[in-house]
Amino acid sequence: MARIELETVSKTFSDHAALKDLCLDIADGEFFVLLGPTGAGKTTTLRLIAGLEEPTTGQIRINGDAVNDWGPAQRDVALVLQQYSLYPRLTVRDNLRFPLRSKIRNASPAEIAERVAYAAKTLRIEHLLDRKTDRLSGGEMQRVSIGRAIVRKPQVFLMDEPLSNLDAKLREAMRTELKDLQMRLGATFLFVTHDQVEAMTMGDRMGVLNHGKLEQIGTPHDIYRNPRNDFVAGFVGSPAINLLPGHIESGRAVVTPGSFELPLTTAPAKATGGVTFGIRPEDLQITSGAPLAAVVHDVENHGTEQVVTLRVGTTHLRASVPAHIGIKVEEQVRFGWSPDKVIFFDGETGVNIGRAV
Amino acid sequence: MATVTSYGQRLGNRVAVGMIILALIVFLAPIAWIGATAFKPRNLATTVPPTIFFAPEVSPFVKLFTKRVQLKPNEKVDYESAPWWERIVLDGGERISRTGRGEVQLSGYPSRFLNSLIVAITSTFLAVAMGTITAYGFSRFKVKGEADWLFFILSTRMLPPVVVAIPMFLMYRAVGLNDTHLGLIILYTAFNVSFAVWLMKGFIDEIPREYEEAALVDGYTRMEAFFKIVLPEAATGIAATAVFCFITAWNEYAFALIMTNRRAQTAPPFIPSQVGSGLPDWTVIASGTALFLLPVAIFTFLLRNHLLRGMSFGAIRK
Numbered sequence: 001m002a003r004i005e006l007e008t009v010s011k012t013f014s015d016h017a018a019l020k021d022l023c024l025d026i027a028d029g030e031f032f033v034l035l036g037p038t039g040a041g042k043t044t045t046l047r048l049i050a051g052l053e054e055p056t057t058g059q060i061r062i063n064g065d066a067v068n069d070w071g072p073a074q075r076d077v078a079l080v081l082q083q084y085s086l087y088p089r090l091t092v093r094d095n096l097r098f099p100l101r102s103k104i105r106n107a108s109p110a111e112i113a114e115r116v117a118y119a120a121k122t123l124r125i126e127h128l129l130d131r132k133t134d135r136l137s138g139g140e141m142q143r144v145s146i147g148r149a150i151v152r153k154p155q156v157f158l159m160d161e162p163l164s165n166l167d168a169k170l171r172e173a174m175r176t177e178l179k180d181l182q183m184r185l186g187a188t189f190l191f192v193t194h195d196q197v198e199a200m201t202m203g204d205r206m207g208v209l210n211h212g213k214l215e216q217i218g219t220p221h222d223i224y225r226n227p228r229n230d231f232v233a234g235f236v237g238s239p240a241i242n243l244l245p246g247h248i249e250s251g252r253a254v255v256t257p258g259s260f261e262l263p264l265t266t267a268p269a270k271a272t273g274g275v276t277f278g279i280r281p282e283d284l285q286i287t288s289g290a291p292l293a294a295v296v297h298d299v300e301n302h303g304t305e306q307v308v309t310l311r312v313g314t315t316h317l318r319a320s321v322p323a324h325i326g327i328k329v330e331e332q333v334r335f336g337w338s339p340d341k342v343i344f345f346d347g348e349t350g351v352n353i354g355r356a357v
Numbered sequence: 358m359a360t361v362t363s364y365g366q367r368l369g370n371r372v373a374v375g376m377i378i379l380a381l382i383v384f385l386a387p388i389a390w391i392g393a394t395a396f397k398p399r400n401l402a403t404t405v406p407p408t409i410f411f412a413p414e415v416s417p418f419v420k421l422f423t424k425r426v427q428l429k430p431n432e433k434v435d436y437e438s439a440p441w442w443e444r445i446v447l448d449g450g451e452r453i454s455r456t457g458r459g460e461v462q463l464s465g466y467p468s469r470f471l472n473s474l475i476v477a478i479t480s481t482f483l484a485v486a487m488g489t490i491t492a493y494g495f496s497r498f499k500v501k502g503e504a505d506w507l508f509f510i511l512s513t514r515m516l517p518p519v520v521v522a523i524p525m526f527l528m529y530r531a532v533g534l535n536d537t538h539l540g541l542i543i544l545y546t547a548f549n550v551s552f553a554v555w556l557m558k559g560f561i562d563e564i565p566r567e568y569e570e571a572a573l574v575d576g577y578t579r580m581e582a583f584f585k586i587v588l589p590e591a592a593t594g595i596a597a598t599a600v601f602c603f604i605t606a607w608n609e610y611a612f613a614l615i616m617t618n619r620r621a622q623t624a625p626p627f628i629p630s631q632v633g634s635g636l637p638d639w640t641v642i643a644s645g646t647a648l649f650l651l652p653v654a655i656f657t658f659l660l661r662n663h664l665l666r667g668m669s670f671g672a673i674r675k
Contacts, residue, residue, distance in 0.1 A: 050570075050574050051573075052570050071573070072570075072573040072574045073573060073575075073577065075574075077574060078575075079571060079574040081567055081571065083567070085567065085571055087568060088568075088590065089590075098572075098575060099575035102575060102577050104576045105576055152576075
């Protein structure tokens with residue numbers, strides 16, 4: 001089990017900078033999630049730690065050892081990929097044995113059998129052991145490829161969107177299973193995903209990556225409540241936060257596109273010029289006595305809640321309301337927000353400049 | 358299975374089958390002719406119209422594998438007591454009775470055939486091995502000027518090889534590679550390796566590199582990953598490339614004719630040399646050719662499953 005440190009790591013592919021001065025410190029036994037949109041550099045980070053790519057500059061440490069010059073085999077990390085992760089032509093059992101048969105591990109046949117049996121039992125794939133990998137379902141394949149990581153008892157588990165190819169139901173089940181597995185093994189997990197739900201539900205801590213730069217590191221709760229800038233705010237959370245450009249006038253929020261006003265409790269001192277107001281959908285209320293009028297543009301039923309898109313002039317706002325409230329499209333409603341939940345972002349830079357108290 | 362419904366489809370199918378039959382006739386006719394002639398008595402080999410029904414004989418093959426040595430004058434004829442296969446070779450005793458006893462020895466054909474096998478198999482193995490490794494390098498690593506290198510490799514096939522025959526001959530004579538197995542193997546490997554690189558690159562590009570990366574992370578070296586993961590995955594491509602290379606090396610005529618004369622001569626230049634002076638014995642030539650066709654046919658047959666997938670050049674989803 002191990003701690004992973006990245007010190008100002010940059011990676012440039014010919015003329016494209018994939019990572020810029022990335023600093024990361026993942027504690028031993030931590031479930032760390034790296035979240036970001038496609039092309040943010042998540043996979044590159046993983047490949048750098050695995051040793052499949054060399055950093056252009058910077059230092060990577062595993063358990064305090066500088067591993068920049070180490071090959072992937074020496075680093076003792078396990079990699080679980082989104083696809084193509086199982087060796088074709090081999091049975092599940094042979095796939096699980098494969099890493100143990102490497103010369104550097106030098107495992108005895110008895111030990112191999114024991115570890116394969118343990119992994120198969122842990123992941124409940126014992127009945128699949130003699131099957132060829134091309135006769136497995138997506139979920140089974142992903143389980144086997146996690147099993148191939150487990151048998152090695154590696155220092156670090158690196159997972160590159162392992163759940164993306166699974167259907168929604170299975171993904172949900174695997175999320176819980178993976179988290180559970182990590183707790184049982186007490187291993188360090190670095191999990192890469194573009195799905196913020198995975199990040200929120202599984203991560204002990206998470207880092208949000210965008211254009212090769214780490215925007216924010218923190219616990220999921222922390223990042224959700226207090227995003228460092230409007231990108232993080234917009235990326236984390238589903239349904240997404242409402243970001244409303246405007247300014248503050250005599251203690252009230254004035255939203256520019258629809259030029260409507262909403263009350264504020266306090267305003268941060270720095271909020272002098274243009275401000276972007278961030279308000280989570282669950283902090284918008286649709287009630288008859290609310291201050292503003294809007295038209296229901298769209299209703300999305302999510303079962304336990306419904307996400308209502310409101311239209312004020314040309315501005316659209318998302319509000320999540322309990323499912324039992326009957327709302328129809330094109331209906332006139334009144335809405336307001338919880339002034340104490342507003343997050344303020346600088347209108348120019350997008351940086352978080354404070355939140356209402 | 359799709360059911361044939363409309364009249365148009367049925368007609369289309371019939372036309373397609375007809376075309377295939379026609380093509381088969383065109384392609385198979387020479388082979389049938391060779392096969393038939395290889396078993397004909399000499400006097401039926403060149404009849405017009407061709408003889409289709411005849412009593413097959415093995416005499417062409419016996420003649421192919423034996424040769425008549427210089428006849429010694431003034432020696433007693435002993436045709437009646439000669440074994441049957443000697444009698445066939447000795448032309449019904451006609452010449453013996455005129456000039457004396459003939460001697461029968463093994464002809465040059467078996468050793469030429471063996472030479473063909475040695476040269477074709479070795480050069481195919483070398484070309485495919487080198488081609489596969491080179492293609493792997495081009496496919497997986499960033500090679501400076503990759504496109505230029507690949508074009509350069511391809512450019513070796515832009516001239517007909519015979520263009521360089523005379524300089525090659527002079528060079529070979531200077532270094533003593535004339536009429537050696539090694540000389541021909543080097544030549545054929547050089548022809549084939551460019552082809553092998555290009556063909557194999559296409560196949561290896563199709564193999565997801567994630568497999569090898571998984572193996573690298575799992576504790577294997579690049580070489581081990583290549584042998585354990587890439588090679589089995591590329592088997593189809595290797596089979597297809599090997600068949601192409603083997604056919605090229607096996608059928609090569611011009612260089613074999615120029616570069617070899619006896620020791621390392623392959624079958625292609627040897628067979629027509631049997632025409633010799635006087636009337637050519639087409640039955641012997643046909644039997645030599647029929648045997649010559651067999652190795653390629655067998656090789657292709659053995660690799661047919663790989664070839665069916667390989668011929669589509671990776672277009673079929675694995």
